[in-house]
Every structure is written in C-alpha cells, then in structure tokens.
Amino acid sequence: MDKAFMEVFLWTLLTFVLTWTTYHVTNRRKKATKLADVAVEEIRYGGPDVIIVGAGVGGSALAYALAKDGRRVHVIERDMREPERMMGEFMQPGGRLFLSKLDLQDCLEGIDAQKATGLTLYKDGKEAASPFPVEDNKFPYEPSARMFYNGRFVQRLRQKASSLPNVRLEEGTVRSLIEEKGVIKGVTYKNSLGEESTAFAPLTVVCDGCYSNLRRSLNDNNAEVISYTVGYVSKNCRLEEPEKLHLIMAKPSFTMLYQISSTDVRCAFELFSNYFPSIANGEMASFVKNDLAPQVPPKLRKIFLKGIEEGAKIKVTPAKRMSATLSRKKGVIVLGDAFNMRHPAIASGMMVLLSDILILRRLLKPLRNLGDANKVSEVIKCFYVIRKPMSATVNTLGNAFSQVLVASTDQAKEAMRQGCYDYLSSGGFRTSGMMALFGGMNPRPLSLIYHLFAITLSSIGQLLSPFPSPLRIWHSLRLCGVSLKLLIPHLKAEGVIHMMSPINAAAYCKNYMTATAV
Known part of the structure; x- marks a missing residue:
C-alpha cells in the first residue's frame, strides 16, 4: 500500500513539475513575442530611433x-x-x-x-599664474574656460x-x-x-x-572610489581674480576656489577615507576653520570661511576612477x-x-x-x-595630477609635488604646454608623456642639488619609480599603441579640433 502510494505521489509530482515548466516557458515566449511585436509596431508607426x-x-x-x-x-x-x-x-x-x-x-x-583664463597656483606661501596659452597654439577657438x-x-x-x-x-x-x-x-x-x-x-x-x-x-x-571632494558655496562675494581657478597645494591634498556666478564662489577640497570629519556634528566645519583655513592665502581666506560661518550646506561627492x-x-x-x-x-x-x-x-x-x-x-x-587621444590624455593627466597634489612626508613624492608646482609656474613652453593639456587644447598622449618626464627630470635635478649624495641618488631613483607608477597603469588601461601613436592623435585633431563644424 505504501509503495503504491509513493508511486502515485511521485508521478503526480512529476506531472505537476512538467506542467508548470511547460506553462512557464510558453508564457515567457509569448511575453517576449508580444514585446517584440510591440517594438516592431512602435518603429513602424513613428516610434523613436x-x-x-x-x-x-x-x-x-x-x-x-x-x-x-x-x-x-x-x-x-x-x-x-x-x-x-x-x-x-x-x-x-x-x-x-x-x-x-x-x-x-x-x-x-x-x-x-564666469570666464576663466587659467589657474593661479599656491604652495608654501608662494603663488604663480598659469594661463591658458593665447598665442602660438593651433587651438581654433577662444582659449578660455567657463565656470x-x-x-x-x-x-x-x-x-x-x-x-x-x-x-x-x-x-x-x-x-x-x-x-x-x-x-x-x-x-x-x-x-x-x-x-x-x-x-x-x-x-x-x-x-x-x-x-x-x-x-x-x-x-x-x-x-573605484579614490577620495572624496567636499564643497560648499560662499554667497554674495567676489574673488580678487575672478577669472582664475585658485588651486592651493595644501595638506592633506588640494583646496580650490572659483567663481561660479557673479556673486557666488565655490570652495572645495579633497579628503580621504582614513580621516573624514563628521558633517552632522560640526566636526567638518571645525576642520575647515582650524586646519584648512590657515593654509589658504590671506587674500582668499575671508571668502573661504564665509560660507562656513554662514552655515552653507556642505556637500560630499566621491571621486571615482x-x-x-x-x-x-x-x-x-x-x-x-x-x-x-x-x-x-x-x-x-x-x-x-x-x-x-x-x-x-x-x-x-x-x-x-x-x-x-x-x-x-x-x-x-x-x-x-x-576617442582615445582625448580620453587617454585626460584620464592619464587627471589621475596623475591628483596623485601629485597629495601631500606626503616621502621625500621622493614631495619632490615630485614641488617639481610640478615649479614646472607649471616657470612660464614659457613648460606652462603653456601643460595648460594646453589641461584645457583640452592639445589632446596628444605623447605630449603628456613628454611633459611628465620633463617634470620628473626637473624634480630629480632639485633632489640632487647641490651635490649628488648617496641618499639623494636613492631618492632620485625612487622618484623615477613614482613617475612610472603614474604612467604605466594608464598605458595598460588605455593601450600602448593608442597612447604612443602620433597618427591617431593627428587624425583626431584634424577631424574634431578644427574651426569647421562637424
């Protein structure tokens, strides 16, 4: 009796499973067919392209x-x-x-x-103007940005x-x-x-x-989340140089101010997950006043603090790669x-x-x-x-520059940071070449690689000065390693051929960087 009952039960269960599977598959096919038919009808009778x-x-x-x-x-x-x-x-x-x-x-x-004509860089009490190149460039448009x-x-x-x-x-x-x-x-x-x-x-x-x-x-x-950008707006104020993006090479990383309207200034800075003050309980506002503000140049400090003192809303955006x-x-x-x-x-x-x-x-x-x-x-x-000439140039430059901006107690990394500031503030071909890359006026990866190695050699020269002691030579070798770490991951990600080929860059510039409309 038990055996007969089990056979009946098993056959009933098998029949139920097969019936349910057949119904489910048939229903899915009908649904897919219906969707496809609707799609055909939409396209036939004026649906979107x-x-x-x-x-x-x-x-x-x-x-x-x-x-x-x-x-x-x-x-x-x-x-x-x-x-x-x-x-x-x-x-x-x-x-x-x-x-x-x-x-x-x-x-x-x-x-x-608001019109922007370039950067003003600040580091250790010094400042330097880095304008977008106006003369002797092949850029077919007014070389200015907008904020x-x-x-x-x-x-x-x-x-x-x-x-x-x-x-x-x-x-x-x-x-x-x-x-x-x-x-x-x-x-x-x-x-x-x-x-x-x-x-x-x-x-x-x-x-x-x-x-x-x-x-x-x-x-x-x-x-990949690599850091966090924290910012707020200081209202009803105007920078002394409203046509510049003011970039402060502070600690732990950069701080910046720029005019986003005729009366409002964006204040922003970078923080990392290892130390992130709470916004809710006021720790972030205290951090801005006590830690960041003293590093901001006096001519910018009042505006930098204005938003915090007036209770401006502080926003946080993850910087992703x-x-x-x-x-x-x-x-x-x-x-x-x-x-x-x-x-x-x-x-x-x-x-x-x-x-x-x-x-x-x-x-x-x-x-x-x-x-x-x-x-x-x-x-x-x-x-x-x-797309590679533009995207590879910007991707590599953005990620490399962000790493250079981070303050460090490592002598090799700090020498690279100082070398970057000196290079951008030196004027002439160095400044104009880098600012053309920043502004998307010269989307050539090879040009970026050239300037990266020029900054590296300049930084090594400073490390070895006034004479090349064994410790300075060691730090110089480590600085070369830092430079390669800024470049090699992007060569892999973007493709060596795409990064190193001048033909692709020339073709891109001919088709998309000319004065004629596309």
Missing part, C-alpha cells in the same frame, strides 16, 4: 545632436528638476569648442557663467533639446533593459504617474551618470560617467563627454538603419578607438 537614459549634460547634448540629424529621440530622465550638483561646474576651452560644434554654445549664455552652476547649464541643454519637434523628453525611472538574444531592444520604466511602461528603439544609449544601475549588466568595468570598456551587448551604447571616469581634479569630464558625442554623431550619421545591430556594433568599436 534612439532611446537615451538620462538627461544630464551628455543625454541632453546627444539628444539635440541626433535630432538635428533627423533622428527621433526619446529621452527618459529620473528627475527633471534643476540638479544641485557640485561637479561639472568648469568647462575647459576644449569643451567650449565641442559645444560650438554641436551648436550648443548658447547654453552657456544666460546662466551667469557656472551645473544645474543651470543642464536646464539650458534640456530646453535646447526639447525645442526640437523630434525630441521627446519624459520624466521616468528606467528599471531595466529589454533584451532579446543578446540585443537590447528598449527599456522598461516607471513614468511620472507611477505607471510601468516600456519603450522600444533600434538603439539605446545609457547616459545616467556615475551611479548607473544599468552599467553592471552591460560593461565589465567597476568604479573607472576605465572604459566595450559593452557585451548589441544595440546599446554607454556614455559619460556610466562609461568612463577619471579624478575630477582637472575638471575635464564634460569635455571628454562632448568629444565622445561628436565622434558618435559623426559615425552614426551615415547609417540609415540603426536597427542593424552588427553595423552599430562596428560603429561602437570604431568610436572606442577614435
């Missing part, structure tokens, strides 16, 4: 560029309110050139943006994009990507009414920033901080992003059918190579 996830600087600029080329663009942004960001407040001269090529230069107007509130700039870009009839800008939170046989077909999202929706297009662009939830399913790169990798899926492109990040010390993230948009637009323009996933994949591979 491109879906862009995120309407920040990158998403809005790309939407405008593709729409100008006749594409139908659907942009989905989580929050349409004006962003309150501390990053993205400095547009390098190279970024302004790219804005003009995208016909977006007027987005810097009407937001009280502004990031949120105002983003809103102007959104307005410009949404002014085109073939751009649909919608508020919604993208939940996931719709995938079929390794090809991204669209996205699922929750709209502003809280309703679950789907959107389909031949091409999806993920441009939702450094906290992207979609990146993990597309790329193999992981973001992440190399770029190609997506594992077809039918999708990742851009911006979701794709590639470097230390923000040289304020060039937006410039690299706008460069990427120019390249991508140029490559996509000849394609009539974005639904051909194989052709789009080839475009993405070309894009990945073409």
Whole structure:
C-alpha cells in the first residue's frame, strides 16, 4: 500500500513539475513575442530611433545632436528638476569648442557663467599664474574656460533639446533593459504617474551618470572610489581674480576656489577615507576653520570661511576612477560617467563627454538603419578607438595630477609635488604646454608623456642639488619609480599603441579640433 502510494505521489509530482515548466516557458515566449511585436509596431508607426537614459549634460547634448540629424529621440530622465550638483561646474576651452560644434554654445549664455583664463597656483606661501596659452597654439577657438552652476547649464541643454519637434523628453525611472538574444531592444520604466511602461528603439544609449544601475549588466568595468571632494558655496562675494581657478597645494591634498556666478564662489577640497570629519556634528566645519583655513592665502581666506560661518550646506561627492570598456551587448551604447571616469581634479569630464558625442554623431550619421545591430556594433568599436587621444590624455593627466597634489612626508613624492608646482609656474613652453593639456587644447598622449618626464627630470635635478649624495641618488631613483607608477597603469588601461601613436592623435585633431563644424 505504501509503495503504491509513493508511486502515485511521485508521478503526480512529476506531472505537476512538467506542467508548470511547460506553462512557464510558453508564457515567457509569448511575453517576449508580444514585446517584440510591440517594438516592431512602435518603429513602424513613428516610434523613436534612439532611446537615451538620462538627461544630464551628455543625454541632453546627444539628444539635440541626433535630432538635428533627423533622428527621433526619446529621452527618459529620473528627475527633471534643476540638479544641485557640485561637479561639472568648469568647462575647459576644449569643451567650449565641442559645444560650438554641436551648436550648443548658447547654453552657456544666460546662466551667469564666469570666464576663466587659467589657474593661479599656491604652495608654501608662494603663488604663480598659469594661463591658458593665447598665442602660438593651433587651438581654433577662444582659449578660455567657463565656470557656472551645473544645474543651470543642464536646464539650458534640456530646453535646447526639447525645442526640437523630434525630441521627446519624459520624466521616468528606467528599471531595466529589454533584451532579446543578446540585443537590447528598449527599456522598461516607471513614468511620472507611477505607471510601468516600456519603450522600444533600434538603439539605446545609457547616459545616467556615475551611479548607473544599468552599467553592471552591460560593461565589465567597476568604479573605484579614490577620495572624496567636499564643497560648499560662499554667497554674495567676489574673488580678487575672478577669472582664475585658485588651486592651493595644501595638506592633506588640494583646496580650490572659483567663481561660479557673479556673486557666488565655490570652495572645495579633497579628503580621504582614513580621516573624514563628521558633517552632522560640526566636526567638518571645525576642520575647515582650524586646519584648512590657515593654509589658504590671506587674500582668499575671508571668502573661504564665509560660507562656513554662514552655515552653507556642505556637500560630499566621491571621486571615482573607472576605465572604459566595450559593452557585451548589441544595440546599446554607454556614455559619460556610466562609461568612463577619471579624478575630477582637472575638471575635464564634460569635455571628454562632448568629444565622445561628436565622434558618435559623426559615425552614426551615415547609417540609415540603426536597427542593424552588427553595423552599430562596428560603429561602437570604431568610436572606442577614435576617442582615445582625448580620453587617454585626460584620464592619464587627471589621475596623475591628483596623485601629485597629495601631500606626503616621502621625500621622493614631495619632490615630485614641488617639481610640478615649479614646472607649471616657470612660464614659457613648460606652462603653456601643460595648460594646453589641461584645457583640452592639445589632446596628444605623447605630449603628456613628454611633459611628465620633463617634470620628473626637473624634480630629480632639485633632489640632487647641490651635490649628488648617496641618499639623494636613492631618492632620485625612487622618484623615477613614482613617475612610472603614474604612467604605466594608464598605458595598460588605455593601450600602448593608442597612447604612443602620433597618427591617431593627428587624425583626431584634424577631424574634431578644427574651426569647421562637424
């Protein structure tokens, strides 16, 4: 009796499992077929050519560029309110050139943006001006930067994009990507009414920033938090030299002040996880007053303290580093901080992003059918190579410069830090060459490598002066090691050929760094 009962039970269980599996598989196929049918119908009856996830600087600029080329663009942004960001407040001269090529230069107007002509460096009571090169350079645009509130700039870009009839800008939170046989077909999202929706297009662009939830399913790169940028705004004040970004080589790392509007000054500094005062209980404000303020030059100190004394909101943003990798899926492109990040010390993230948009637009323009996933994949591979002169230069410079700015008791590292200050403040070819690299006016990795080795040799010369004792020779050898550690990881990450090839850089400059519009 027990044996018969067990047989019946087992056969019943097996029948249930098979029935449930058959139903589940059939249901999934029906759902996939339904989604595919909806996608075909959307495209056939006027659906978008491109879906862009995120309407920040990158998403809005790309939407405008593709729409100008006749594409139908659907942009989905989580929050349409004006962003309150501390990053993205400095547009390098190279970024302004790219804005003009995208016909977006007027987005810097009407937001009280301030002109910047270069840096003023401070170290150990000394100061030096490092202007962007004006003469004897091949840069085809006015060699000045702009400083502004990031949120105002983003809103102007959104307005410009949404002014085109073939751009649909919608508020919604993208939940996931719709995938079929390794090809991204669209996205699922929750709209502003809280309703679950789907959107389909031949091409999806993920441009939702450094906290992207979609990146993990597309790329193999992981973001590394290397430090934290802490900042606040001192209101109703103006710097003595408002046209300069004031960079103080302090301890533990850099402190900076710059004019983001005609009446407001951004004050920011770098801290590390090993010592991070609490903002909530007032420790951070005390740290600013007691530890940082005495290192700030007297002419800047009053403004530096003004925001703290008036109770300005202190913000913290993690400084992340992440190399770029190609997506594992077809039918999708990742851009911006979701794709590639470097230390923000040289304020060039937006410039690299706008460069990427120019390249991508140029490559996509000849394609009539974005639904051909194989052709789009080839475009993405070309894009990945073409972007290297600008991205590799900025990535290497940003991460190397940020490490040099960190104060150290190590004599070799401190000699490199002093050598960097002396090099930037020496004037002539040294200063103009480095400032051209900072400003994106000369995106050539070989030029960066040249200046890095020149700074290293100059620093070694100071270490060996007045005579080369055994200890000084030892520190000089260690300094060479420090210099190589700044460069070698980037040679590996960016590719030796891409970093060392002058042909790629020349081709990039010819196509994207000229006065003619793209």
